[in-house]
Amino acid sequence: xxxxxxxxxxxxxxxxxPETAGAPAVLYVDxxxxxxxxxxxxxxxxxxxxxxxxxxxxxxxxxxxxTPTESQQVFGGVPIRIESAARQIAALENNCAAAxxxxxxxxxxxxxxxxxxxxEQGLTQPGMTIVCGDSHTSTHGAFGTFxxxxxxxxxxxxxxxxxxxxxxxxxxxxxxxxxxxxxTSAKDLVLALIGRLGVAGGAGHVxxxxxxxxxxxxxxxxxxxxxxxxxAGARAGMIAPDETTFAYLRGRPRAPQGEAWERxxxxxxxxxxxxxxxxDRVLEFDAGTVEPMxxxxxxxxxxxxxxxxxxxxxxxAFHKALHYMGFEPGEALAGKPIDLVFVGSxxxxxxxxxxxxxxxxxxxxxxxxxxxxxxxxxxxVKQAAEAEGLHRVFLDAxxxxxxxxxxMCVGINGDTAAAGRYVVSTSNRxxxxxxxxxxxxxxxxxxxxxxxxxxxxxxxxxxxxx
Amino acid sequence: MSGQGAAGGNDxxxxxxxxxxxxxxxxxxxxxxxxxxxxxxxxTSRMGLGRALFADWxxxxxxxxxxxxxxxxxxxxxxGILVAGGNFGCGSSRxxxxxxxxxxxxxxxxxxxxADIFFTNALKNGLVPVRADAATxxxxxxxxxxxxxxxxxxxxxxxxxxxxxxxxxxPFARHCLLQGVDELGYLLSRLPDIEAxxxxxxx
Ligand code: SF4
Numbered sequence: 001x002x003x004x005x006x007x008x009x010x011x012x013x014x015x016x017x018p019e020t021a022g023a024p025a026v027l028y029v030d031x032x033x034x035x036x037x038x039x040x041x042x043x044x045x046x047x048x049x050x051x052x053x054x055x056x057x058x059x060x061x062x063x064x065x066x067t068p069t070e071s072q073q074v075f076g077g078v079p080i081r082i083e084s085a086a087r088q089i090a091a092l093e094n095n096c097a098a099a100x101x102x103x104x105x106x107x108x109x110x111x112x113x114x115x116x117x118x119x120e121q122g123l124t125q126p127g128m129t130i131v132c133g134d135s136h137t138s139t140h141g142a143f144g145t146f147x148x149x150x151x152x153x154x155x156x157x158x159x160x161x162x163x164x165x166x167x168x169x170x171x172x173x174x175x176x177x178x179x180x181x182x183x184t185s186a187k188d189l190v191l192a193l194i195g196r197l198g199v200a201g202g203a204g205h206v207x208x209x210x211x212x213x214x215x216x217x218x219x220x221x222x223x224x225x226x227x228x229x230x231x232a233g234a235r236a237g238m239i240a241p242d243e244t245t246f247a248y249l250r251g252r253p254r255a256p257q258g259e260a261w262e263r264x265x266x267x268x269x270x271x272x273x274x275x276x277x278x279x280d281r282v283l284e285f286d287a288g289t290v291e292p293m294x295x296x297x298x299x300x301x302x303x304x305x306x307x308x309x310x311x312x313x314x315x316x317a318f319h320k321a322l323h324y325m326g327f328e329p330g331e332a333l334a335g336k337p338i339d340l341v342f343v344g345s346x347x348x349x350x351x352x353x354x355x356x357x358x359x360x361x362x363x364x365x366x367x368x369x370x371x372x373x374x375x376x377x378x379x380x381v382k383q384a385a386e387a388e389g390l391h392r393v394f395l396d397a398x399x400x401x402x403x404x405x406x407x408m409c410v411g412i413n414g415d416t417a418a419a420g421r422y423v424v425s426t427s428n429r430x431x432x433x434x435x436x437x438x439x440x441x442x443x444x445x446x447x448x449x450x451x452x453x454x455x456x457x458x459x460x461x462x463x464x465x466x
Numbered sequence: 467m468s469g470q471g472a473a474g475g476n477d478x479x480x481x482x483x484x485x486x487x488x489x490x491x492x493x494x495x496x497x498x499x500x501x502x503x504x505x506x507x508x509x510t511s512r513m514g515l516g517r518a519l520f521a522d523w524x525x526x527x528x529x530x531x532x533x534x535x536x537x538x539x540x541x542x543x544x545x546g547i548l549v550a551g552g553n554f555g556c557g558s559s560r561x562x563x564x565x566x567x568x569x570x571x572x573x574x575x576x577x578x579x580x581a582d583i584f585f586t587n588a589l590k591n592g593l594v595p596v597r598a599d600a601a602t603x604x605x606x607x608x609x610x611x612x613x614x615x616x617x618x619x620x621x622x623x624x625x626x627x628x629x630x631x632x633x634x635x636x637p638f639a640r641h642c643l644l645q646g647v648d649e650l651g652y653l654l655s656r657l658p659d660i661e662a663x664x665x666x667x668x669x
Contacts, residue, residue: 016663017656023638026656028663038560040510045650066508084508091510135559135583151561151587152512153650161653163660167636199495200553200579233556235582299495299556317494317551410558412504419527431499431557433522 003274006240007171007206010146010271014129016163024165030128032058032158033114034101036088037065037412038133042155043095053099055162060123061096061103063089064113065134066412069375069402074106082414099159112378112404115139115346119223120380122252126241126268131158136346136428138229141238142222143245144271146206148236169235170280172205176213178288183462185356186221187348187426187445189213190228191293191303193285199301202234205280208273209239213287219248220350227347228428231300240272292461295430295443296333297321302430306448306460307334324432325440326420333442333458339421341366341399341453342435343446344375345409348426351384353377353446358390360450360464361397367456372399373415375407399453411435424452480646481592483617484574486546490610491536494551498584501555501563515562516569536610537570546573547614549606553577555584555595564588574616576623578603589639590649598623602631618643 004012011027019025034042039061046053053059066085072078080086089106096103104111110121115136118124126144131137135149150164157164180189194201207229209222217225222239229237246265249255256264291305298321304310310322312330322329343349343357354376366372374394376382382404385391391401407415409427411434417423419438426449430441444452447461454464506518524535531538548567554577555563564587567575574594588595594616598606602623606612615624618640623631635643642649 016660021637022641024636026653026660028660037507041512041561044510044512049650051654082508088508088510133559135557149559149583151559151564151583151590153561153587153590157650157653160650161657161660162664163653163656165638165649165653199556200581203553203579203582230557233553233581299497315494316492320493410504412507429497429499429557431497433503434499437503437522437527 003277005273005277024167026163027166029131029158031130033132034061035064035114036092038152040091041152045156051160053159056100059101061101062114065406067405069405069407074403109379113346116377122249122255127271135230136227138237139223139227141226141236144241170205172207172281173279174209174283176211176285176287178286180287184290185445186224188290188293190225192290194232194300195303197232199299200233202232205234207234207237220352241268292448298432336458338424340417340423341372341449342408342425343449344407345427347428348446349377351381354385354390357446357450358393362393364454366398366453370456372453374399375402376404378404408435424449481643485615487611488547488549488614489542489545491550495553497557498560498563502566512565515566519566519570548572549576552579554580556581559583561587564591564593596633
């Protein structure tokens with residue numbers, strides 16, 4: 001028997017028709033997640049052809065991307081300010097009702113960012129194929145799934161057939177040894193990795209993160225790592241399921257229960273790659289070398305340690321990025337003033353992320369003139385955070401505490417920064433204009449974001465004992 | 467730039483040969499947030515996204531066209547082939563990027579590498595993604611306005627001096643482009659296999 005990798009096992013288990021030279025594989029999709037922004041055109045394709053949603057029970061819809069995070073617009077009866085967003089929300093409500101697709105609607109206590117709620121509900125389960133019209137679907141790979149982002153036409157394919165046409169990607173194993181040093185986090189690890197790989201370094205590949213440093217991560221941390229696989233250009237990221245995975249899933253509303261749970265465990269334990277399984281590429285990385293990281297440019301590969309210096313030289317793209325960011329080659333970033341701090345997104349807005357930020361802000365205030373937005377990843381995260389009093393910590397520190405959603409990660413819902421402003425953000429993309437036309441994004445961990453909020457400047461979180 | 471072209475997606479007619487002058491965007495890692503900024507995503511349609519194409523590079527804060535941006539130059543009018551730096555279309559999965567390019571009259575994108583999701587989205591809409599070899603790409607980058615031919619059937623790029631550069635295109639993707647075959651139709655024709663597979667898995 002050939003030794004199979006985790007990816008290979010999942011791929012084989014979902015091949016309705018294997019690929020040939022002339023045609024891609026027909027791959028079955030176990031779980032499809034959808035939201036208001038990339039679904040309307042897919043529903044339109046179905047309508048044009050008179051096709052039904054074939055397996056409505058395999059899709060879950062939520063409202064996150066264009067959805068307001070201001071409580072008055074969500075719960076207070078104040079109309080949604082952006083009319084086109086309100087129309088998208090109404091369209092998803094109507095489309096889901098007509099197709100029989102379950103929707104976590106605007107005021108549903110289970111609503112949240114699509115990649116936060118799947119795991120939270122226990123819908124994301126080891127061995128599955130999971131897709132969504134959103135590139136950060138790679139997040140779900142943390143559970144040992146093959147999960148990837150698709151475009152709207154492919155969303156229509158999944159609606160109509162529950163399948164996708166896929167060429168098999170290559171595999172890249174990243175073996176991570178050592179231990180993350182104190183004061184660093186999974187976000188710093190993945191930013192350092194992308195810095196090493198480059199933003200196209202994973203193209204055409206599925207990354208499997210392996211090794212002792214990965215095993216030591218919590219599920220939330222693993223999600224942070226897998227989430228950003230796409231920022232290295234990878235098709236997906238994944239981590240083999242283990243006891244940490246099972247402990248996270250046990251008892252969640254949509255996880256198997258009772259005997260079904262035992263049967264599922266048996267299946268899931270067979271998923272990790274066989275000893276000696278092969279990968280197309282292997283890369284080694286030492287977690288012990290990771291420092292708190294911050295981005296200085298306009299893609300997530302342009303990162304440096306927080307006390308480091310911007311590279312002294314680079315190509316045209318490098319200089320264009322620095323010009324946009326208002327930085328000079330070779331200069332240090334620590335100590336530079338900032339305008340806004342965003343703690344949120346499917347990368348870093350789960351409960352442990354909020355706890356870290358709150359632990360640093362407790363009893364302190366954010367810098368004068370600075371604005372800080374804390375946007376929980378889901379309504380469940382929000383509720384759990386409030387039960388611990390974290391919202392009080394944020395509010396007392398002078399931050400805003402919002403309803404869940406993508407918010408300033410993508411800035412569609414009106415949560416944006418003005419041109420020229422510096423935003424330290426726990427999200428995943430620092431592209432030009434990502435947080436508003438002309439806005440300058442600095443990617444960092446929740447701890448670094450909190451440290452920067454207190455200092456009003458780019459600051460090393462290790463200087464702020466929690 | 468013209469407002470013609472396959473407006474919106476899925477109107478995939480057969481694409482055999484694209485012959486056009488090129489417009490060159492001298493930037494690498496062009497992400498889909500640049501191709502269509504997020505604020506244009508609150509649309510429920512595939513149509514009319516040409517106005518959103520590279521909006522923050524094409525227009526200033528007041529909405530006036532920036533004269534120095536390549537797509538705004540008079541010589542860019544009518545160009546159907548976009549040449550750009552490596553890793554074109556990285557980032558977000560938004561298919562709006564492909565729709566906007568088509569709506570603005572772009573029918574092929576040439577780069578050394580094109581990000582996976584954008585590549586797939588382009589093909590689904592009949593926008594031809596060309597991953598060219600480094601030498602050919604380097605030549606194209608410094609010869610904006612060159613009259614170039616993208617031959618889908620032969621999977622070759624023809625330069626004005628007659629040189630040919632092969633590019634790789636998945637045989638299935640090529641077939642779909644040439645015949646105007648729509649992948650959803652193909653998948654639907656496989657429904658009996660899909661049903662049988664589902665039944666077998668339930669055991
Ligand atoms: S939080 Fe950001 S990255 Fe995550 S799903 Fe929303 S927009 Fe996409």
